[in-house]
Amino acid sequence: MGRYLITGGAGFIGSNFIHYLFEKHSDVQVLNLDKLTYAGNLENLTDIEKNPNYKFVKGDICNEPLVEELMQDVDYVVNFAAESHVDRSIGSPDDFIKTDVYGTFVLLEKARKYGIKKFIQISTDEVYGSIEKGSFVETDPLMPSSPYSASKSGADRLAYSYFVTYNLPVIITRCSNNYGPYQYPEKLIPLFVTNAIEDKKLPIYGDGKNVRDWIYVMDHCDAIDFVMQQGVDGEIYNIGGNNERNNLEITELILKGLGKSKELMTYVKDRPGHDRRYSLDCTKLNQMGWLPKYLFSDAMKLTIEWYKNNLEWWKKIKSGEYLDYYKKHYGL
Numbered sequence: 001m002g003r004y005l006i007t008g009g010a011g012f013i014g015s016n017f018i019h020y021l022f023e024k025h026s027d028v029q030v031l032n033l034d035k036l037t038y039a040g041n042l043e044n045l046t047d048i049e050k051n052p053n054y055k056f057v058k059g060d061i062c063n064e065p066l067v068e069e070l071m072q073d074v075d076y077v078v079n080f081a082a083e084s085h086v087d088r089s090i091g092s093p094d095d096f097i098k099t100d101v102y103g104t105f106v107l108l109e110k111a112r113k114y115g116i117k118k119f120i121q122i123s124t125d126e127v128y129g130s131i132e133k134g135s136f137v138e139t140d141p142l143m144p145s146s147p148y149s150a151s152k153s154g155a156d157r158l159a160y161s162y163f164v165t166y167n168l169p170v171i172i173t174r175c176s177n178n179y180g181p182y183q184y185p186e187k188l189i190p191l192f193v194t195n196a197i198e199d200k201k202l203p204i205y206g207d208g209k210n211v212r213d214w215i216y217v218m219d220h221c222d223a224i225d226f227v228m229q230q231g232v233d234g235e236i237y238n239i240g241g242n243n244e245r246n247n248l249e250i251t252e253l254i255l256k257g258l259g260k261s262k263e264l265m266t267y268v269k270d271r272p273g274h275d276r277r278y279s280l281d282c283t284k285l286n287q288m289g290w291l292p293k294y295l296f297s298d299a300m301k302l303t304i305e306w307y308k309n310n311l312e313w314w315k316k317i318k319s320g321e322y323l324d325y326y327k328k329h330y331g332l
């Protein structure tokens, strides 16, 4: 029986990971600690909320007494909680520093105090910064270029320091861009899919030729579970989809998948400090026996279908503060 503390479990990847855990393992207990920021949504977990092995606690990972109380009853920590959107970090970095860096510190301190068996720090490929040619390996230096990726780098290295200094069994994962169900419609794929369904414009930053490596969220969840079982303490694991595409390719695929006109494509002012290309070398994880299972074309179809079939989920989100934000920034 494994007792998990999942932080940020009401967000996109965290909620998919909770679904994954209950589907894959019959003997898990999950405690989900989430502050329910704009990105946290308990509707992502309605099918699980009555499961006797699941408990939700609304709270902040920066809240020391609360984290102390919760940490006493768990074996494993998977830290997803973060402010996660690059554009928001450019407008107001404060919460990124608080949650991503200080919040991770609070979790690490309490994990150390209560002898946690494994602490998985969910980092990101963005910590390496941009690369024109070739791919980053785990030992490459970090060159984060946004307040988001800089705060994630701080958390990533802080987690490592708890392994080196205190022997806390920490593992760090650095994954590429995820897509799939329950992703907040501010990120590229859910924003463009939902805008296209509503015949709204798709705001492409700059020339649209920035490259990302795209991985289906369930493959990311599977890789996290894999490194929890087979990873070595103190190690970093790149997790990628082996699937690099530029933003124009993604946009055209979405429009084609939905049978919508290319006239919806709208070029807007570039994101400040916009990283040109992310690319991961995942040889380390692949040689241990883990490979992504989903084909991009199949998983994109599944994703587009999910947003078509769950209009209520995202329309509710988009009718609120989301619209004000995009109106203010892009006049769309």
Ligand code: NAD
Residues within 6 Å of the ligand: 007, 008, 009, 010, 011, 012, 013, 014, 033, 034, 035, 036, 037, 038, 039, 040, 041, 059, 060, 061, 062, 079, 080, 081, 082, 083, 084, 085, 099, 103, 122, 123, 124, 125, 152, 174, 175, 176, 177, 178, 179, 184
């Ligand atoms: P998300 O924004 O959808 O979810 C973040 C969740 O954390 C939300 O439920 C939010 O309420 C919660 N949260 C925020 N601040 C909190 C706090 N102080 N205390 C407790 N809960 C808090 O993000 P996501 O896309 O699911 O990303 C999850 C993690 O994975 C993040 O750490 C992110 O950096 C990392 N990551 C994301 C991607 C991606 O493509 N989305 C890729 C690599 C790594």
Ligand code: TDX
Residues within 6 Å of the ligand: 084, 085, 086, 087, 123, 124, 125, 126, 176, 177, 178, 186, 187, 188, 189, 191, 203, 204, 205, 208, 210, 211, 212, 247, 271
């Ligand atoms: O409206 C848009 N138009 C646009 O052209 C948006 C929202 C994005 N883009 C571009 C910017 C990027 O080149 O699409 C690309 C992807 O953008 P995001 O979805 O914002 O993701 P990115 O900035 O690459 O960061 C993501 O991947 C790594 C996640 O948001 C992070 O949490 C994760 O760590």
